[in-house]
Amino acid sequence: MINWILQKNLTKPAILTRIKSALNGKDEIWEAIKIVPFSTSIPAIQHKEAFHIIYGSTTFMLNACQREDLKQGVFFDPTTFQMQNYVNQWKDKVLNADGQLISFGQLTTLESDADTKWFIRPNNDGKSFSGRVEVFSELVRWSEKICELDIPELNKDTEVWIAEPRVISKEWRLFIVDDAIVSVSRYMHKGELAVSDTDIPSELLHFAKSCIATYRLADVYVMDIAQVDKAFKLIECNCFNGTGFYQHNIEKIIQAVNSFVKNKLFDNY
Numbered sequence: 001m002i003n004w005i006l007q008k009n010l011t012k013p014a015i016l017t018r019i020k021s022a023l024n025g026k027d028e029i030w031e032a033i034k035i036v037p038f039s040t041s042i043p044a045i046q047h048k049e050a051f052h053i054i055y056g057s058t059t060f061m062l063n064a065c066q067r068e069d070l071k072q073g074v075f076f077d078p079t080t081f082q083m084q085n086y087v088n089q090w091k092d093k094v095l096n097a098d099g100q101l102i103s104f105g106q107l108t109t110l111e112s113d114a115d116t117k118w119f120i121r122p123n124n125d126g127k128s129f130s131g132r133v134e135v136f137s138e139l140v141r142w143s144e145k146i147c148e149l150d151i152p153e154l155n156k157d158t159e160v161w162i163a164e165p166r167v168i169s170k171e172w173r174l175f176i177v178d179d180a181i182v183s184v185s186r187y188m189h190k191g192e193l194a195v196s197d198t199d200i201p202s203e204l205l206h207f208a209k210s211c212i213a214t215y216r217l218a219d220v221y222v223m224d225i226a227q228v229d230k231a232f233k234l235i236e237c238n239c240f241n242g243t244g245f246y247q248h249n250i251e252k253i254i255q256a257v258n259s260f261v262k263n264k265l266f267d268n269y
Contacts, residue, residue: 001027002258003047005070007056008032015245019055022254027262035060042067051261054241058127061242073261075220076239081125083161086237089215093207095226095233099163105156107143112136119166123159125239133165170227171235172204173246177220177256178264179212181205185246197247207232219264220257 004023006016016032023030033043035056040063045052053073054064065074079085087097101123102110112118114137121131134142147156171188174181184205186196208225211234222243224235240257 001029001047001050002261003045003050003052004028004030004254005045005052005054005056005064006030006032007035007054007060009034010037010057011055015250018250019254022251023258025258028258035063039063042070045069051265053257053261056242058125058239058242061239062126064241072265074239074241075218076125076241077218078124078126080217081221081237081239083121083123083236084159086234089217090211090234093211093214093234095166095168095228095235096161096163099161101159101161103156104143104146104154104158104160107160107162108140110136110162117165118162119164120160120162121236123161125237126153127242128153128158166226166228166233168226168228170199172200172225173243173248174208174223174225175220175240175248175253175256176212176223177253178260179216180256181208181212182253182256183248183250185248187246195247197249204232219260 004019006019008016020030029047029050031046035042037059042063048069051073052070054060054070061074061076064070065076084101087094091097096119114135116136117133118136118139119131119133120139122128146154150156168188169190170186172184172186175183184197184200186194186199188194204225208223211223217237220240222238222240224238226233226235
């Protein structure tokens with residue numbers, strides 16, 4: 001039995017409805033729970049004998065992967081879902097491969113003009129802050145505030161990836177299951193949200209397949225790819241269990257994940 005544990009708060013009702021509708025097999029069930037933001041607790045789970053797959057927020061994903069009874073269906077390894085690993089494995093296929101890994105506390109040591117713009121993002125997939133472009137003087141002020149606050153999720157020792165900004169024309173999100181591209185949607189065009197499931201260039205798919213063939217990041221994961229000039233570059237990868245959908249075929253994705261679990265992971269099938 002496969003039991004999908006769905007976070008009912010912070011997940012769009014329409015998305016939950018589509019996931020539930022895709023779980024129509026005799027050995028597929030679901031339950032909905034509420035996750036308190038920033039809390040480490042998870043409500044009691046029913047059907048303890050089932051193979052659990054969770055879907056919801058990053059908080060839910062990070063907490064679930066620490067639980068022995070839930071981590072089997074969390075497709076995530078914090079040591080591999082990192083920018084440094086993407087660059088190590090995919091090299092110049094990564095958009096910001098020319099960047100560097102430093103801690104927040106080291107930002108002030110960078111040699112840079114005050115008005116020079118930099119792109120910065122967390123090294124890990126914890127989503128402690130969103131990737132952004134800032135002038136160096138603002139980065140220094142932000143770093144000083146972070147170091148003063150010294151909170152667990154974001155402090156002077158938090159690793160960040162910093163690089164020169166790139167001009168991106170389009171961005172796509174691809175869902176990968178067992179090395180197969182299951183569903184693709186464009187989500188950005190010229191810096192604006194613009195979803196499409198028809199603007200899927202063959203060159204994009206060829207690039208994605210070359211990345212997949214080079215390195216298997218996880219059994220199930222999400223890949224974001226950008227078009228820069230006429231080239232395609234990997235922006236980042238994300239854990240499936242905590243990543244949002246755009247104009248994707250959600251039903252096809254859910255079915256692909258279930259088929260993989262039944263055929264490759266769950267010995268009772």
